[in-house]
Amino acid sequence: MNTIQSNIANLPTRYGKFKIKAYKQGTQEHLAIMSQDFETLESPYVRIHSECLTGDTLGSLKCDCQNQLDLSLKFIAQNGGLVIYHRQEGRNIGLVNKVNAYALQDQGRNTIEANLELGFKEDERDYSIVGHIFRDLDIKKLKLITNNPEKMQYVDSLGVEIIERIPAITKSNKYNEGYLSTKKNKMGHLL
Template sequence: MSDHPAAATQRSRVRVPLRFHDGYGVDAELVTFHGLTDGREHVAMVLGDPAGATPLVRLHSECLTGDAFGSARCDCGPQLREAVEQIAERGGVLLYLRQEGRGIGLYNKLDAYALQDEGLDTYAANTALGLPEDARDYTAAAQMLTALGIGELDLLSNNPDKAEQLRSLGIDVRHRVPTGVFTTAHNVLYLRAKVLQTRHTLPLAELTAG
């Protein structure tokens, strides 16, 4: 990870009306890029109008099962829905990053799910497969933000690693704004593991397995 990632440029911008299953809708401008360091097709979703205020930004890692299929094994789908509305109200950008399964890919993520069904937590399952607990690198995210002219932001995230990586890449993260807590009977152990092992700022007392 470089302190000064190579410059990326905007490729195209297109207006897209977003409509969610609960009836919420908003227009977004989707931005694609040339020159992203990892070669993946990440997309920036520009929402609202910051009108001179510090933009609110979320780095949202792709989760097919949660975002598209409504899986209750994680909190990704509700986080995505919440983030779109919060950013639209304030003005900012959601970076949709193609880093399925914390960077290990969809098939490996589902292999890890099978191990979680046998009792391993989300991080131990990755390790048992010989994979990193979290393989995500946010260099491309920093490139995207720079190409959008964003050098200072408030970060919508419970994950301190995202803020730390962005700062190391030259992005000024002023504040980290927590997301909501979206617990289900199927994801509470997953959320507890995020608190205990990677310092996610979630209220541990609420995440009981009972």
């Protein structure tokens, strides 16, 4: 699939100053958010953050997405590296289906059961754009900020060396305890 990419631009934020570069693959657009010193780093810290409109933008308490994004942007601003904003909403089932999954969760299903009931796999994400971004930015080794073993396996499959895994652990609350339990017990997340 053809990938289109933008030039690099500056982005000052409340976390610090970053450089950004956008990538388009099919209809999905993704963002590389780099620390100012990114190009000088031999093994940058990297977070592959999957889009979550309800969490990242609206502050939903049903997940830990916004907290993980905040943690990662602060960490990258201070320590150098890259956040890939991977725009595949709701484990790539889309916003409408994610809201439908929320409705099923309101009736007692967990996130996996809801996705399966809607006719999807438990996780529909495609990480191929991440490989393209790594090649474009010449990343051969990194320190991966993740709890997700599938992301670690994907990075490893690219031949990119993971020097260290940094956990992205945030506080739970009464609304996301079941969600986090499902991630840990059913999806193998390292929480």
